Amino acid sequence: MFPKNTLSxxxxxxxxxxxxxxxxxxxxxxxxxxxxxxxxxxxxAQPLSILPKAEESTQLVSDYIQDxxxxxxxxxxxxxxxxxxxxxxxxxxxxxxxxxxIEDSNRYYALVDVIDENNASIDLHxxxxxxxxxxxxxxxxxxxxxxxxxxxxVQQLAFSLAxxxxxxxxxxxxxxxxxxxxxxxxxxxxxxxxxxxxLKILVYQLSKELGKPCIPYIYAETSLRNKxxxxxxxxxxxxxxxLASAMIAGADAVYSRNFKLENPTELSAELSFKQQIVLxxxxxxxxxxxxxxxxxxxxxxxxxxxxxxxxxxxxxxxxGGYLELLKQKEIQKMVAQHAKTEQQWVAEGKIxxxxxxxxxxxxxxxxxxxxxxELEIKEIRWAEMYE
Numbered sequence: 001m002f003p004k005n006t007l008s009x010x011x012x013x014x015x016x017x018x019x020x021x022x023x024x025x026x027x028x029x030x031x032x033x034x035x036x037x038x039x040x041x042x043x044x045a046q047p048l049s050i051l052p053k054a055e056e057s058t059q060l061v062s063d064y065i066q067d068x069x070x071x072x073x074x075x076x077x078x079x080x081x082x083x084x085x086x087x088x089x090x091x092x093x094x095x096x097x098x099x100x101x102i103e104d105s106n107r108y109y110a111l112v113d114v115i116d117e118n119n120a121s122i123d124l125h126x127x128x129x130x131x132x133x134x135x136x137x138x139x140x141x142x143x144x145x146x147x148x149x150x151x152x153x154v155q156q157l158a159f160s161l162a163x164x165x166x167x168x169x170x171x172x173x174x175x176x177x178x179x180x181x182x183x184x185x186x187x188x189x190x191x192x193x194x195x196x197x198x199l200k201i202l203v204y205q206l207s208k209e210l211g212k213p214c215i216p217y218i219y220a221e222t223s224l225r226n227k228x229x230x231x232x233x234x235x236x237x238x239x240x241x242x243l244a245s246a247m248i249a250g251a252d253a254v255y256s257r258n259f260k261l262e263n264p265t266e267l268s269a270e271l272s273f274k275q276q277i278v279l280x281x282x283x284x285x286x287x288x289x290x291x292x293x294x295x296x297x298x299x300x301x302x303x304x305x306x307x308x309x310x311x312x313x314x315x316x317x318x319x320g321g322y323l324e325l326l327k328q329k330e331i332q333k334m335v336a337q338h339a340k341t342e343q344q345w346v347a348e349g350k351i352x353x354x355x356x357x358x359x360x361x362x363x364x365x366x367x368x369x370x371x372x373x374e375l376e377i378k379e380i381r382w383a384e385m386y387e
Contacts, residue, residue, distance in 0.1 A: 007042055014039075030350075032342060033153050033191065035304045041296035048299055051200045051250060051290040054217040058246075058286035059088050059253035061219075062273040065266060072273070076111075076255055090219065090253065098129055108135040109253075111182050111219060113142035115163055117377045120326035122170055131171075137180040137217055139167065144184035148224045148379035150339020150372070153195045156183065157309030159331070160199060161206050162322035165313075169321075173212045181216055183251075184223045185242040192242065193292050194301035196220065196249035201306050202313075220246035221255040228261075228383035231355035235259035240275045247285045248292050329375055336374040343368045346382045356383045 014023045027039035059074040064081050074088040075081070080096060085105040091097040094112045102108060114127040130138045143160045151159065160181055167175055181199065185192045196218060203216040222239040236259045246254045256275050260268040280286040292298045316325060325331045345351045347368060352358040364385050371380055 007040065010040055031188075031191070032338070032345070033305065033308075035191070035301055035308075037297075037301070041300065044296045044299040044303075046303065048197075048201075048293065048302065050293050051197055052215055053200075053250040053252050053289055054215050055252040058251055058280070060273070060276040060280055060286070061088075061090055061253050061255040062276075063258070063269045065270055065273070074253065088253075090255075094126060097133075098126070102134050108133075109137040109180050109217075109219070110135055111140040111142070111180060113140045113145075113163075113182070115142075115166065115323075117145070117326060117331075120323050122166065122323070124170075127171070131175075131178065135178075138178040139175065139180070140219075141167070141179055141181045144182050144221055145377065145379060146335060147184035147186060148381075149335050149377045150225070150342055150380060151335045152338045152342075153186075153188075153191060153305060154308045154312060155334060155338060157195065157198055157202055157305060158312035158316060159322065161202055161309070161313040162316045164203065164206060165317065166322050168210055173210050176207050176210070176212050176214045179217065180219050182219045182221070184225070185220050185246045185251075186223045187226045187238060187242065189241055189245050190298055191301060191305075192245040193249040194298050194305050196246065196251055197290070197292065197298070197302045198306040198309060200250070201302070202309055205310070206313075217253075218251045219253045219255070220251035222257045224257060224379055224381055226353060226382055227257070227259070228353060228356050228381070229387055230383070232260050234354055235261075236271065236275065239272070240279070243275055243279055244283075244285065247279060248288075250288065250290050254286075332377050333374045335377055336372045339380065340368050340372050343371060343382060343385065346385065351382070353382060356386055 011023065015021055018026060020026060024039065029037050031037065061074045061076050062072045064075050064077060076090045076092055077096060078093050080100055085103060088107045090109045090111055091100065092111045097110045097112050110130050112130060114123045116123060127139060141160055141163050143156050146159055147156055164179065199218065200216060204213060207214045222242045226238055227235045239256050239259060243254050243256055254276055256272040258264040258268050258272050285291060316322060319325055347364065365387065366385050371384060
């Protein structure tokens with residue numbers, strides 16, 4: 001039997017190795033979410049139960065690649081493809097979602113968000129058209145666009161709840177079973193695991209308060225925010241870690257954006273998809289409901305993010321809701337302010353991108369202020385400062 005080490009034992013060992021008494025000052029890590037991260041965890045205040053997912057195993061979603069039907073079972077379609085059978089079809093194009101022919105052997109999921117951030121309105125006609133079709137999930141709640149615009153994790157979580165609340169108030173509580181939440185997974189590996197887990201907790205809590213407790217369907221794609229045009233192969237490394245975060249956290253479907261931002265090819269699309277294959281079949285991390293359960297660090301981060309996000313959601317509701325704050329340009333301002341701070345961290349090297357601000361070949365071409373508009377939500381990559 002090994003002797004049980006106490007926290008004091010570990011602290012003394014670290015003090016000896018670092019040759020300082022101020023180990024927490026050295027090991028403490030600043031983060032933009034203002035989450036308290038300790039260098040050592042030996043327990044968690046409130047252990048969480050296993051957080052289930054809607055799918056039995058994580059769907060591995062690919063762009064349509066010619067003659068790939070034998071090995072790929074889930075597609076993200078931008079254009080209509082005929083003669084597909086026994087597939088999971090994710091529709092990201094509102095025109096395609098409106099006109100696609102539904103085949104009984106396939107499963108269909110519409111990622112189309114009927115909430116228009118630019119006009120601060122809900123497209124009722126489109127929503128009714130989508131709901132009238134025989135889709136497994138008929139409406140998307142797009143939080144990915146907010147992440148790619150620079151929203152914090154807490155903001156992404158709170159805004160997802162606020163958008164869901166708007167849809168329930170516009171239609172009915174039954175719409176909860178029709179929703180699919182589309183998120184983008186960023187580079188903060190453990191925080192992103194905690195983000196997806198917190199999203200499950202929060203949506204379940206909200207749906208329970210609305211009288212219809214449900215497990216959210218989460219579609220996770222790799223982030224655009226941290227990708228670069230130069231040294232594009234580095235994007236593959238970035239997206240592999242993001243996919244791993246999503247699978248470990250228990251996302252229901254994952255999709256990797258093409259690592260080539262300019263002039264993508266069928267080969268680059270295939271390589272981007274096969275990252276998922278390696279993770280799923282070599283590491284087998286796509287079959288677990290909640291692989292991170294029991295990690296004190298992740299559990300603590302999950303609960304901190306959930307609490308902060310719920311408080312922000314309540315604040316949004318007290319001020320009139322998501323659409324009202326969009327009309328007042330408050331949501332846009334919140335996102336832009338966080339995005340600017342984040343971009344400043346990139347400029348100062350606190351956030352590192354290999355080949356961009358770490359071992360860079362290019363000088364910056366834009367200032368932080370030039371990149372962001374507090375009146376508009378749009379996707380902006382960190383690397384645009386240097387391109």
